[in-house]
Amino acid sequence: xxxxxxxxxxxxxxxxxxxxxxxxxxxxxxxxxxxxxxxxxxxxxxxxxxxxxxxxxxxxxxxxxxxxxxxxxxxxxxxxxxxxxxxxxxxxxxxxxxxxxxxxxxxxxxxxxxxxxx
Amino acid sequence: xxxxxxxxxxxxxxxxxxxxxxxxxxxxxxxxxxxxxxxxxxxxxxxxxxxxxxxxxxxxxxxxxxxxxxxxxxxxxxxxxxxxxxxxxxxxxxxxxxxxxxxxxxx
Numbered sequence: 001x002x003x004x005x006x007x008x009x010x011x012x013x014x015x016x017x018x019x020x021x022x023x024x025x026x027x028x029x030x031x032x033x034x035x036x037x038x039x040x041x042x043x044x045x046x047x048x049x050x051x052x053x054x055x056x057x058x059x060x061x062x063x064x065x066x067x068x069x070x071x072x073x074x075x076x077x078x079x080x081x082x083x084x085x086x087x088x089x090x091x092x093x094x095x096x097x098x099x100x101x102x103x104x105x106x107x108x109x110x111x112x113x114x115x116x117x118x
Numbered sequence: 119x120x121x122x123x124x125x126x127x128x129x130x131x132x133x134x135x136x137x138x139x140x141x142x143x144x145x146x147x148x149x150x151x152x153x154x155x156x157x158x159x160x161x162x163x164x165x166x167x168x169x170x171x172x173x174x175x176x177x178x179x180x181x182x183x184x185x186x187x188x189x190x191x192x193x194x195x196x197x198x199x200x201x202x203x204x205x206x207x208x209x210x211x212x213x214x215x216x217x218x219x220x221x222x223x224x225x
Contacts, residue, residue, distance in 0.1 A: 015132045044205065045219070046216065047216060048213035050214065061213065099209075102165075102168055103164070104167035104168075104173070105152070105207070105214075108162060
């Protein structure tokens, strides 16, 4: 069974940093591109970042470029998102999601809440 | 960047109704479009990929069509479990932009 489990969320002050992790199991992690998607309270989905299976290709949304860094460790079946210079508007539930062979996001974690507030 | 626009934002319907949601891309994305269903407090669930292909395990009452810049998601006979919010997503580029969502409510 495919499982994605996020961790690392919490309360952080504006300007602070946080590192999210996503533990993957039940599939060959090193064969799939992975994404982070976020959802602010009561709002829609916003794609945040993508990393290819071998980390050769990385993309970011303009809203986080230069502040967030996506990475993965295929030996540990783990995906990470380092978030620096956090702003109030970064408050959201953050999901990791697998990009399936059809390119849709076919598996999602349960999400981890990040709250940026003083 | 490619922008995705869904309509309507909210839709009121009854069980058994045929429901159609539209998604427009700001430029051609060929058939690189997915549809998701999301219920409150839950992660999204992939329904349709490549504009018209049904994800495994998804009921056949869901269907997708379109290419280029105009796409539709149709629910042929709305069931109680289908009241949720639906999102389209383009993946022509690696940005994976989502539409703003369509909430399907009970009439």
